[in-house]
Amino acid sequence: MQEKNWVLRKLPAVDIVLNSKKIKELEGLYPKEIIADTIREVIERERQKILKWEGKMEEELDDKRILDNIVMNVIIWVEKKFKPSLKRVVNATGTVLHTNLGRSILPASIREHLYSIISGYSSLEYDIDKGERGSRYSHVEPILCSLTGAEGAMVVNNNAGAVLLVLSAIASGKEVIISRGQLVEIGGSFRIPEVLAQSGAKLIEVGTTNKTYLRDYEEKINENTGALLKVHTSNYAICGFTSAVKSEELVFLGQKYDIPVIEDLGSGTLIDLSKYGLSPEPTVQQSIKAGIDVVTFSGDKLLGGPQGGIIVGKRKYIDRIKKHPLTRALRVDKMTLGALEYVLKLYVDESKALKEIPTLKMLTLSPEKISERANELYKAIKERLGKRVKTDIIETYSIVGGGAFPVDKLPSKGVSVSIPGLSVCDLEKRLRLNEIPIITRIEKDLLILDVRSIQHGEVEIIADALMSIVDSITGDNN
Numbered sequence: 001m002q003e004k005n006w007v008l009r010k011l012p013a014v015d016i017v018l019n020s021k022k023i024k025e026l027e028g029l030y031p032k033e034i035i036a037d038t039i040r041e042v043i044e045r046e047r048q049k050i051l052k053w054e055g056k057m058e059e060e061l062d063d064k065r066i067l068d069n070i071v072m073n074v075i076i077w078v079e080k081k082f083k084p085s086l087k088r089v090v091n092a093t094g095t096v097l098h099t100n101l102g103r104s105i106l107p108a109s110i111r112e113h114l115y116s117i118i119s120g121y122s123s124l125e126y127d128i129d130k131g132e133r134g135s136r137y138s139h140v141e142p143i144l145c146s147l148t149g150a151e152g153a154m155v156v157n158n159n160a161g162a163v164l165l166v167l168s169a170i171a172s173g174k175e176v177i178i179s180r181g182q183l184v185e186i187g188g189s190f191r192i193p194e195v196l197a198q199s200g201a202k203l204i205e206v207g208t209t210n211k212t213y214l215r216d217y218e219e220k221i222n223e224n225t226g227a228l229l230k231v232h233t234s235n236y237a238i239c240g241f242t243s244a245v246k247s248e249e250l251v252f253l254g255q256k257y258d259i260p261v262i263e264d265l266g267s268g269t270l271i272d273l274s275k276y277g278l279s280p281e282p283t284v285q286q287s288i289k290a291g292i293d294v295v296t297f298s299g300d301k302l303l304g305g306p307q308g309g310i311i312v313g314k315r316k317y318i319d320r321i322k323k324h325p326l327t328r329a330l331r332v333d334k335m336t337l338g339a340l341e342y343v344l345k346l347y348v349d350e351s352k353a354l355k356e357i358p359t360l361k362m363l364t365l366s367p368e369k370i371s372e373r374a375n376e377l378y379k380a381i382k383e384r385l386g387k388r389v390k391t392d393i394i395e396t397y398s399i400v401g402g403g404a405f406p407v408d409k410l411p412s413k414g415v416s417v418s419i420p421g422l423s424v425c426d427l428e429k430r431l432r433l434n435e436i437p438i439i440t441r442i443e444k445d446l447l448i449l450d451v452r453s454i455q456h457g458e459v460e461i462i463a464d465a466l467m468s469i470v471d472s473i474t475g476d477n478n
């Protein structure tokens with residue numbers, strides 16, 4: 001403790017830091033109070049660090065080094081206070097729907113349209129033809145109905161909210177029957193049994209994990225049954241000796257007893273992606289055609305739009321859902337509606353959707369395009385860095401992510417990079433801490449940039465980052 005007191009006394013006073021040259025320069029850029037507050041915070045953090053430190057204290061702690069270190073930290077922290085922490089990153093992981101990196105990204109062509117909506121007043125809840133109040137859902141309902149074949153549609157903040165709302169509006173206080181094979185956990189503590197409990201409905205499990213028959217549902221139907229629920233097992237697959245009830249059969253049962261059938265499709269695609277080499281997934285149109293009363297799905301998974309929970313189905317249920325108090329609590333913003341309407345209208349022409357919606361484009365990239373991109377990245381790195389890095393084009397697999405297509409591995413190509421004198425973990429970290437962070441993958445002790453999820457123009461960002469990493473190492477060694 002003696003030793004610690006000695007070190008603590010070496011921490012400079014706030015005034016000393018304030019009067020140092022670099023901090024004086026900072027005063028031209030940022031308010032003085034913010035700088036002074038930050039100095040106090042940094043000194044306090046240093047003090048805590050010393051108090052917690054258990055090893056031996058460094059002996060040659062000179063006052064100048066301590067002061068320089070504090071000044072450097074003050075500059076970093078003051079800048080942090082003014083710069084957004086939510087920022088653009090380069091996704092070189094190959095995972096297309098990367099939940100941690102923002103799932104779907106929007107088409108570049110949306111920029112002007114979206115900006116005009118959010119930077120000015122808009123027709124959000126205003127019927128321009130009639131000159132009177134309108135509904136915010138009117139911008140997406142007609143297009144959702146025409147794309148899916150549903151009678152009605154609406155949108156809330158995300159699919160988790162959509163499921164909660166639908167169950168609350170339709171089955172609160174009643175029993176909801178679901179197969180044991182579909183008691184899904186999505187992640188982020190979204191578990192179907194818990195959502196059901198939250199909605200006020202009572203969960204009635206039927207069947208077994210691998211097999212559920214129509215008669216299992218029918219046996220549990222009584223006057224308290226509020227709905228039959230089907231949940232898409234998005235993020236896992238049950239294979240082998242299995243049996244699940246078809247949507248049509250469930251609908252038949254629902255109609256026989258006048259009980260609504262609800263389906264949570266999870267990723268909810270509007271295009272049959274098996275045409276492009278992915279496993280067959282049910283489309284939203286198929287569920288509606290099968291007669292499901294209410295279908296919910298995400299806006300930012302396979303649809304490729306903004307975060308949102310889309311609800312489509314029979315008019316009478318959609319009307320009831322719209323009137324439920326939770327609807328107001330889960331209400332979407334104009335940014336979401338503007339982006340969603342724009343993306344949905346690209347679907348009017350399937351080929352346009354595949355070309356312009358980044359999620360679909362990345363998932364359906366041809367092997368030739370992937371090779372082209374890998375060559376482009378490889379060449380850019382080689383051109384800048386020549387022999388200063390070791391790089392190669394390798395075969396790899398991307399995954400869809402976002403809890404969609406859990407068993408699909410998409411053949412892809414990656415560019416591996418290693419820098420002499422830098423461990424693979426250090427390289428990963430330095431790329432991650434780049435001004436525009438570059439998120440990569442380490443596979444078998446090799447750093448890989450999977451080209452599937454790298455966007456147009458990002459090749460330069462990657463090459464520049466590698467260049468400055470190599471330069472800094474060479475600098476360190478000099």
Ligand SMILES: *Cc1c(COP(=O)(O)O)cnc(C)c1O
Nearest residue numbers: 158159160186232234266267298
């Ligand atoms: C992803 C998913 C959800 C949650 O959707 P969010 O849009 O992330 O809220 C709910 N149910 C299923 C089956 C899912 O796959």
